[in-house]
Amino acid sequence: MNNNPFAPMFELQRQSIEQNQKMIEQSIEVQNEMSKSFVKAVESQKSAQEKGVDAWKSATETSLNVADATTPTDSTAFTDLQETINDQFDALSDIHTDVWESAERNIEAGTEVSDDMNEILLSFINDSVEIAMKTSEQFEEQSETVVDATDVEIE
Structure with missing residues (x-):
């Protein structure tokens, strides 16, 4: 039987350390899920934007086709206008593609950095928890030695 009056305190301390570790791990997991959702x-x-531009x-x-069909002229004005508008939509499509590719590259790079940092943080947390648990156990052992040396009976 352990007669160390400090044993419950050390056990509570270790439980608190483990709970904090789990909380941090869950927080990082939530952050990773938020990145994926983003x-x-x-x-x-x-x-949605591509579909909007297409519409x-x-x-x-x-x-333009309706206007061209209802206009009583053989002018190439509508054809020229359609070509100009198609060229503008093609330019818009190119810009759209460039912007989204750039955004995706930046998001991907940011997500990779975040994942790397989270991995480093988790490693640091796990190492720190391991050290804290060993230290707590060592202090508990030392307190047992002190209690045993004092020959005090705890009832």
Whole structure:
């Protein structure tokens, strides 16, 4: 039987250390999940924006086709206008692609840095917890030695 009156304190200390470790691990896990969710949200936003531009282009082409069909002239003005508008939509599409590719590269790089930092942090936390637990056990052993040396009976 352990007659060390400090034993419960050391046990409580170790439980607290373990709980803090679990809390930090869960916090990092939540952060990682949030990063994944952000990447998915960006991908969804990119897709939605692309569809919006396609719908806008289609509506514009339809409007020009209707105007061309209802105008009683053999002018190439509508054809020229359609070509100009198509060129502008192509330029917009190129810009859109460049912007999203850049954003995706930056997000990916940021996510990789975050993952690396979290891995380093977890390693540091695990090492620190291991040291703290060993230190607590050593102090408990030393306190037992002191208690045993004093020959005090605890009832």
